[in-house]
Amino acid sequence: MDFTLSEEHMQVQKMVRDFTRKEIAPVIKEADRVQSMPAGVLERMGELGILGICLPVKYGGQGYDYITLGLVCEELEAMDTSLRVAMSVHVGLNSMALLQWGTEEQKQKFLKPQAQGKKFGMFGLTEPGVGSDVANMASTARRDGDDYVINGEKMWISLASKAHHILWVARTNPERPDPHDQLSAFVVETDRPGVTRGDIHGKLGVRAGSTGWVNCSDVRVPASHRLGEEGEGFKIAMSGLDNGRYTVGSGAVGLIRASLEASVKYAGERKAFGREIGKHQLVQQKISRMVRDYEYGRLMMLKVGWMKNQGLRNTRETSLLKWFATDASFDAANEAIQIHGAYGYSDEYDVERYLRNARGAIIYEGTSEIHQLMQAGYALGYRQDGELRCELPKYDPVAWQG
């Protein structure tokens, strides 16, 4: 086993760190306050190649491996969760699903402009009445000649007001006995007649991001926009989540690091009872837990990234990373506030934003309850991963950069 990061990994890490520190740090508090993405942030991430970081050059990406994707998400969320959320939906849930399941024509048409950062992608699974229980969704897509006609509403959708394409999952085959085989996935452009959308305001966290609703009312899409076969929508969504959860878990590792760094700095500056608070053992205990969770989370992130590079199925390991790191990031942010005392309770310091941002990740891309059910299911032998018709392509440096 070799845990050394390559020169390329470290160059990308530095590029993203410089971007967040120079361009995002000065504006993030205000963006969070006014509940709006910093102006031009997605376009800038596109220019820097971040939005296509782990996608092959021939599809408009940068040709780096999947570990690089994890490192990028760690850096982005160390600054603000909203940046990593954009990666989760645009790269993890949408673009990587196109890479895995798309035809060559779909990759040229939809993946390429997304990887180049010219178009943004989002992922539409959750509905007003259905979140964890995906197979119960109400959205439908009816075949009509060479088209499908889509009806339904998606809720809590990241980049709702920003993205150009949504990967939309809908019921196409209600006659099939198993509801999981009734769903199909489609790429829907948001400028099609019948698509309406908007942002939700008043969220606890990720306030510098766009989260909203998207409605399809008799929206016609050509059959060539269907990703995979009819009935593969559930599998496509779940394999997309294997990638989205990797980005969420990796980002949470970055949030633990940010909480740790803020805590160490403050513990060295603030004095109580005649010495700096870092000298008090109970403060040390909190910091030591952040160190532990950062290291554990990072090891899991590297392992999952490595598994993806090798083309190994990683649903179990990705779920574990996501569950562990998001819970741990919430604990780290909470303890960081404690270490900052009353100052941590105000927006003078970043740690209160870290706590609000960390909370959402325990809900989206599988609540922690769903991940516990998954882990117990694997351990008890109730759950096995079936083979997929299309697996996520293994990382091949020659093919990716050619």
Ligand SMILES: Cc1cc2nc3c(=O)[nH]c(=O)nc-3n(C[C@H](O)[C@H](O)[C@H](O)COP(=O)(O)OP(=O)(O)OC[C@H]3O[C@@H](n4cnc5c(N)ncnc54)[C@H](O)[C@@H]3O)c2cc1C
């Ligand atoms: C900031 C944010 C961004 C999001 N972005 C997207 C996006 O881009 N695309 C998208 O499709 N969705 C998105 N979501 C939605 C998210 O994926 C869902 O909120 C999540 O899947 C949970 O669904 P739910 O909220 O409907 O909760 P429910 O499924 O209604 O669950 C409610 C509670 O019941 C528990 N529960 C449910 N079933 C069980 C069970 N079997 N056993 C034990 N407990 C159970 C849950 O764990 C939870 O605590 C986003 C959400 C947020 C907050």
